[in-house]
Amino acid sequence: MVSAVLLAVGAGSGAGEDGGREIAARILGAALVDDGAWEKLAWLSDRIGPRLSGSPQLERAIEWAVEEFRRDGIDSVWTEKVLVPHWVRGPESARIVSPVEHPLAVLALGMSEPTREGGVSGPVVEVASLEQLEGLGADAVRGKIVLYNKAIERNGGEHSGYGSAVGLRANGAAAAAKLGAVGMLIRSLGTASFRLPHTGAMRYEDGVPRIPAAAIAAEDAELIHRLLASGETVRVHFSLGCKSLPDAESANVVADLKGREKPEEIVVIGAHLDSWDVGTGAIDDGAGVAIVMQTMRLLKARGLVPRRTVRAVLFTNEENGVRGAEDYAGRHAAELARHVAAVEIDSGAGAPKGVRVSAGPGGEEIVRRIAAVLDVIDADAVSSPGGGADISKMRPAGVPQLALWQDSTYYFDYHHSQADTLDKVDPDDLRKNVAALALLAYGLADLEEPLPRLEPERP
Amino acid sequence: MVSAVLLAVGAGSGAGEDGGREIAARILGAALVDDGAWEKLAWLSDRIGPRLSGSPQLERAIEWAVEEFRRDGIDSVWTEKVLVPHWVRGPESARIVSPVEHPLAVLALGMSEPTREGGVSGPVVEVASLEQLEGLGADAVRGKIVLYNKAIERNGGEHSGYGSAVGLRANGAAAAAKLGAVGMLIRSLGTASFRLPHTGAMRYEDGVPRIPAAAIAAEDAELIHRLLASGETVRVHFSLGCKSLPDAESANVVADLKGREKPEEIVVIGAHLDSWDVGTGAIDDGAGVAIVMQTMRLLKARGLVPRRTVRAVLFTNEENGVRGAEDYAGRHAAELARHVAAVEIDSGAGAPKGVRVSAGPGGEEIVRRIAAVLDVIDADAVSSPGGGADISKMRPAGVPQLALWQDSTYYFDYHHSQADTLDKVDPDDLRKNVAALALLAYGLADLEEPLPRLEPERP
Numbered sequence: 001m002v003s004a005v006l007l008a009v010g011a012g013s014g015a016g017e018d019g020g021r022e023i024a025a026r027i028l029g030a031a032l033v034d035d036g037a038w039e040k041l042a043w044l045s046d047r048i049g050p051r052l053s054g055s056p057q058l059e060r061a062i063e064w065a066v067e068e069f070r071r072d073g074i075d076s077v078w079t080e081k082v083l084v085p086h087w088v089r090g091p092e093s094a095r096i097v098s099p100v101e102h103p104l105a106v107l108a109l110g111m112s113e114p115t116r117e118g119g120v121s122g123p124v125v126e127v128a129s130l131e132q133l134e135g136l137g138a139d140a141v142r143g144k145i146v147l148y149n150k151a152i153e154r155n156g157g158e159h160s161g162y163g164s165a166v167g168l169r170a171n172g173a174a175a176a177a178k179l180g181a182v183g184m185l186i187r188s189l190g191t192a193s194f195r196l197p198h199t200g201a202m203r204y205e206d207g208v209p210r211i212p213a214a215a216i217a218a219e220d221a222e223l224i225h226r227l228l229a230s231g232e233t234v235r236v237h238f239s240l241g242c243k244s245l246p247d248a249e250s251a252n253v254v255a256d257l258k259g260r261e262k263p264e265e266i267v268v269i270g271a272h273l274d275s276w277d278v279g280t281g282a283i284d285d286g287a288g289v290a291i292v293m294q295t296m297r298l299l300k301a302r303g304l305v306p307r308r309t310v311r312a313v314l315f316t317n318e319e320n321g322v323r324g325a326e327d328y329a330g331r332h333a334a335e336l337a338r339h340v341a342a343v344e345i346d347s348g349a350g351a352p353k354g355v356r357v358s359a360g361p362g363g364e365e366i367v368r369r370i371a372a373v374l375d376v377i378d379a380d381a382v383s384s385p386g387g388g389a390d391i392s393k394m395r396p397a398g399v400p401q402l403a404l405w406q407d408s409t410y411y412f413d414y415h416h417s418q419a420d421t422l423d424k425v426d427p428d429d430l431r432k433n434v435a436a437l438a439l440l441a442y443g444l445a446d447l448e449e450p451l452p453r454l455e456p457e458r459p
Numbered sequence: 460m461v462s463a464v465l466l467a468v469g470a471g472s473g474a475g476e477d478g479g480r481e482i483a484a485r486i487l488g489a490a491l492v493d494d495g496a497w498e499k500l501a502w503l504s505d506r507i508g509p510r511l512s513g514s515p516q517l518e519r520a521i522e523w524a525v526e527e528f529r530r531d532g533i534d535s536v537w538t539e540k541v542l543v544p545h546w547v548r549g550p551e552s553a554r555i556v557s558p559v560e561h562p563l564a565v566l567a568l569g570m571s572e573p574t575r576e577g578g579v580s581g582p583v584v585e586v587a588s589l590e591q592l593e594g595l596g597a598d599a600v601r602g603k604i605v606l607y608n609k610a611i612e613r614n615g616g617e618h619s620g621y622g623s624a625v626g627l628r629a630n631g632a633a634a635a636a637k638l639g640a641v642g643m644l645i646r647s648l649g650t651a652s653f654r655l656p657h658t659g660a661m662r663y664e665d666g667v668p669r670i671p672a673a674a675i676a677a678e679d680a681e682l683i684h685r686l687l688a689s690g691e692t693v694r695v696h697f698s699l700g701c702k703s704l705p706d707a708e709s710a711n712v713v714a715d716l717k718g719r720e721k722p723e724e725i726v727v728i729g730a731h732l733d734s735w736d737v738g739t740g741a742i743d744d745g746a747g748v749a750i751v752m753q754t755m756r757l758l759k760a761r762g763l764v765p766r767r768t769v770r771a772v773l774f775t776n777e778e779n780g781v782r783g784a785e786d787y788a789g790r791h792a793a794e795l796a797r798h799v800a801a802v803e804i805d806s807g808a809g810a811p812k813g814v815r816v817s818a819g820p821g822g823e824e825i826v827r828r829i830a831a832v833l834d835v836i837d838a839d840a841v842s843s844p845g846g847g848a849d850i851s852k853m854r855p856a857g858v859p860q861l862a863l864w865q866d867s868t869y870y871f872d873y874h875h876s877q878a879d880t881l882d883k884v885d886p887d888d889l890r891k892n893v894a895a896l897a898l899l900a901y902g903l904a905d906l907e908e909p910l911p912r913l914e915p916e917r918p
Contacts, residue, residue: 046682047559100506102739105877194653195738195878219880223505226881279654280561418564419654421678422685 023304024373024439030298031435032377037294038427040068041287041349045280045422052110052277053317054086054248061273062251065293065314069255072297074312076258079251082327084317086248087111089277090241094185094216097121098235099227105217107197107278107417108240109169109186110320111204112213119239120145120183120212126228130168130175142180145236147187148172149221154191154409162412165189166200173213174205183238184213187221192413195219199276200416201320212240250274250316252324257299259308259445266309266335267445268342268399269295269437270390272318279420283411287349287425287433289314291404295438304438306446308340315390318346322389329393336397340450343402343440344388345433348415349425350407352436354381359400360452367402367451370443379436381405396457402444404437482763483832483898489757490894491836496753497886499527500746500808504739504881511569511736512776513545513707520732521710524752524773528714531756533771535717538710541786543776545707546570548736549700553644553675556580557694558686564676566656566737566876567699568628568645569779570663571672578698579604579642579671585687589627589634601639604695606646607631608680613650613868621871624648625659632672633664642697643672646680651872654678658735659875660779671699709733709775711783716758718767718904725768725794726904727801727858728754728896729849731777738879742870746808746884746892748773750863754897763897765905767799774849777805781848788852795856799909802861803847804896807874808884809866811895813840818859819911826861826910829902838895840864855916861903863896 044061051058062079069077087110094104122145127133133146148168153160166189173184188198195217204210227234253273259265271288275281292312299310316324329336341359354374357367367382374380387401395401407429414420444451503520510517521538528536546569553563581604586592592605607627612619625648632643647657654676663669686693712732718724730747734740751771758769775783788795800818813833816826826841833839846860854860866888873879903910 042685046685049559049561100508102508192651192653193878193882194651194655194872195876195880196653196655219878219882222882223880226501226505413653417654419652419678421654421682423652423678423681 023442026302026304027298027438027442028376028435030302031438032431034298034431035427036297037290037430037434040293041282041290041425041430042422044286044289045282049280050277051273051275051281053084053250053274053320054088054245055277058250058274058316062253065253065273068293069296073300074255074257074296076256079253080327080331082250082252082316082324083247084250084323085111085321086245087320088243088245090114090243092214092240094214094236094238096224096234097237099232102223104220105195105197106214106238107199108242109202109213109215110199110276111202111244112240112242113210114242115212115238115240119237121235121237122182124224124228124234124236126225130171133175133179138179141176144181145183145185146172146176146181147185147221147224149187149225151187151218152189152191152412154412162189169200170202173202173211174208177209177211181211183211186215187218188215190218190412190415190417193218196417196419198416199278214238214240252316252328253314255296255312257296257310260305261307263309264338265450266311266339267441268311268313268339268391269345269441270313270315270342271345272324272390273314274317274319276319276416278418280422281420282422283348283420283424284415285318285346287430288345290430291345291433291437294434295441298434298438299442304442306442308445310441310445318390325390325393336394336399339394339399341400341402341444342391342394343404344391345404345437346388347403347406347408348411349430349433350409350411351429352377352379352404352406352433354379354383354405355440356383356386356403356405357400358385358387358454360454363400363451366447370440374436374439377432377435379432395454398453398456400451400453404433406433482901485761485763486757486897486901487835487894489761490897491890493757493890494886495756496749496889496893499752500741500749500884500889501881503745503748504741508739509736510732510734510740512543512709512733512779513547513704514736517709517733517775521712524712524732527752528755532759533714533716533755535715538712539786539790541709541711541775541783542706543709543782544570544780545704546779547702547704549573549702551673551699553673553695553697555683555693556696558691561682563679564654564656565673565697566658567701568661568672568674569658569735570661570703571699571701572669573701574671574697574699578696580694580696581641583683583687583693583695585684589630592634592638597638600635603640604642604644605631605635605640606644606680606683608646608684610646610677611648611650611871621648628659629661632661632670633667636668636670640670642670645674646677647674649677649871649874649876652677655876655878657875658737673697673699711775711787712773714755714771716755716769719764720766722768723797724909725770725798726900727770727772727798727850728804728900729772729774729801730804731783731849732773733776733778735778735875737877739881740879741881742807742879742883743874744777744805746889747804749889750804750892750896753893754900757893757897758901763901765901767904769900769904777849784849784852795853795858798853798858800859800861800903801850801853802863802899803850804863805847806865806867807870808889808892809868809870810888811836811838811863811865811892813838813842813864814899815842815845815862815864816859817844817846817913819913822859822911825906829899833895833898836891836894838891854913857912857915859910859913863892865892
């Protein structure tokens with residue numbers, strides 16, 4: 001099977017049939033026996049740890065990444081300064097105070113205001129959607145604590161996946177505050193029930209009161225639901241000591257492997273170096289960082305130099321601001337026309353399934369030919385759309401948007417929680433991801449003609 | 460299939476073939492459409508909550524159980540006072556202090572002494588067994604914190620199940636203290652990894668220093684392991700504010716359904732009313748309590764009166780002392796010769812698989828005939844040994860020891876943790892457990908000749 005499918009890479013690359021086969025074999029072979037990504041990830045998650053924007057750990061991670069790229073012999077490595085939000089968690093607690101006394105497993109949402117001294121109390125109004133909240137109206141919500149209680153499921157897709165509920169987390173506090181709520185709680189956006197709260201970003205709206213917002217464990221949301229369903233008034237108290245400090249200096253880390261023919265044309269492979277503060281950011285997005293870094297090392301060490309430049313970008317502040325991505329797109333605005341593709345790796349460390357892509361007409365078919373060789377590791381599926389939060393900032397300039405498509409069945413079991421730790425990563429899957437990204441990056445950068453671009457958006 | 464297997468109950472009971480079938484049909488039919496056990500369990504876990512010995516919640520649970528038995532029309536309900544240990548959890552925290560700073564998810568083990576003011580610190584010595592610790596000797600252990608790091612697996616059996624590691628939790632502090640350790644930590648005895656510590660009982664030995672003992676999350680034990688494996692000295696600090704207060708008054712709750720021919724002969728069906736303090740004791744052992752209580756209600760409501768008395772015993776203090784069981788066996792010592800069988804229900808709320816039994820020669824075969832009718836709900840398996848912590852106190856008197864055999868695949872995911880909550884229970888499985896226990900209790904109490912007894916043990 002290997003020899004049959006390896007033929008395919010020749011069709012996608014400009015290296016000719018034999019050259020394509022040979023390069024694919026070198027990449028796959030090298031990636032599948034190499035634990036370099038694991039070693040990088042172990043250092044980043046175990047030794048540096050959680051890396052929220054503004055933290056000393058994020059600064060250490062940036063320094064480490066620069067040094068590591070250099071140790072790996074990458075041609076050109078630099079940082080690009082970015083001012084990032086500096087939100088810090090404080091002491092936090094929550095409990096049902098009536099009709100029973102029951103502690104709630106709680107985490108403030110990122111960017112939440114603290115509660116006032118002594119915390120906030122009130123009866124709970126439970127809804128499963130913003131529409132349901134609107135339907136209740138201000139008289140039912142004023143002075144209360146709104147609980148968004150929507151369960152999500154593993155591989156739940158549009159109906160009950162993460163994407164179906166993340167809007168509640170982001171916008172739920174503002175929506176509740178408009179109707180006079182004094183606090184906002186949300187059932188954690190997680191796909192397992194181990195009394196584990198999952199944090200994540202939220203935002204306020206100008207002119208709307210900034211009420212405190214926190215996530216509680218699935219079990220606790222279900223208990224409140226059962227008590228409400230039995231006709232009780234449920235009163236909750238919570239206290240958040242988080243705060244926002246002045247913006248902090250941070251940086252994107254950029255590293256180039258110069259192309260052999262058109263070094264001014266760039267394929268970006270990107271992941272984010274920041275993480276939430278409660279786990280060690282192993283799957284979100286330490287794994288992506290390690291896969292990107294090891295891809296660079298592998299291409300360099302094997303002397304695999306495609307036509308165009310492969311650029312690693314380790315973005316800062318993806319989690320609570322996306323300032324790194326905004327800075328990159330702004331700073332490099334004039335060069336985005338020469339950014340021929342951007343690939344985001346931010347779905348954990350599950351086995352690669354293939355590639356997701358958004359490109360101009362015919363682009364998906366070209367990606368399909370590049371990815372065909374990944375059949376040997378069951379990673380040759382191609383689907384659309386592609387992209388990710390960081391590279392989306394290059395979308396208006398028409399840069400084709402791709403993502404490494406990974407098995408994310410268990411990703412949301414741990415995502416944004418204190419259980420996002422190294423043990424959740426399978427070293428074998430990590431190697432396969434390096435193989436997949438290295439093949440994809442090389443293939444994209446070595447095309448005779450670059451991928452068809454997306455239609456630019458008006459500014 | 461139903462009619463075929465229902466024939467079997469006649470063989471085990473004294474009701475004759477037709478009577479046996481009829482009774483089995485009434486029990487199964489009644490149990491499988493009834494949510495009474497769920498309602499009881501919901502009240503016990505959601506409304507009363509965690510019930511550690513000495514807590515006001517355990518007192519409320521005892522009062523509630525008495526009232527509930529009476530509401531259910533049980534003939535004779537009473538409490539038997541028991542003095543129980545009164546250990547209470549306090550503030551607790553733990554962290555790796557070098558070579559990295561990392562918080563550990565921690566729970567004091569039940570009955571642990573507190574740390575001295577300011578906590579305890581030391582380098583970690585990691586072992587997977589008591590034998591390995593002995594092998595290291597005092598020079599390697601003195602002044603250090605011993606970490607017992609043994610992973611257990613779902614359905615791990617003898618090799619890697621709960622039973623293979625619970626001795627470390629119970630005796631590990633004393634073993635470590637004998638070699639001069641200053642503290643004891645143990646990887647939580649749980650079968651899932653969600654940064655969730657699992658508590659449980661430990662004991663000290665006379666004449667051996669009483670060092671503080673706590674469980675940490677699996678992830679944290681693995682991190683310490685990785686750091687040690689890389690050659691680092693790992694220093695940990697932990698602080699436990701738990702304490703032991705004077706013994707508290709508690710009680711077993713006893714309820715009788717008098718037998719129609721030999722009311723002085725007794726089949727005990729038992730579960731424990733106390734629980735650990737961190738979840739709501741839904742699966743350990745609220746489910747057992749609800750199954751026992753609903754079995755009594757069902758037999759009473761349907762007018763099903765076997766030859767002998769069926770006695771529900773809701774034991775106190777199973778978790779950290781087994782004082783309820785000791786009291787029962789002592790108080791009723793003179794009557795244990797007329798205790799013809801004891802069944803323990805303390806394996807959660809998973810679907811019933813059958814019955815586990817330890818009885819005299821031929822006893823297992825008789826149980827097999829009684830259980831045969833449970834084929835309709837796939838719960839007719841019979842195996843040995845049987846028994847449980849509470850009824851084991853009747854074992855020396857020769858009382859046959861049985862247990863409801865339940866699917867416990869996921870039991871140790873949640874056991875003794877804050878995730879032991881009502882949502883872990885499937886209402887349908889709970890109904891099936893009531894069906895299984897009601898059939899078993901009726902069958903045992905209605906035998907013409909009681910089960911062959913076990914050989915009495917010398918006192």
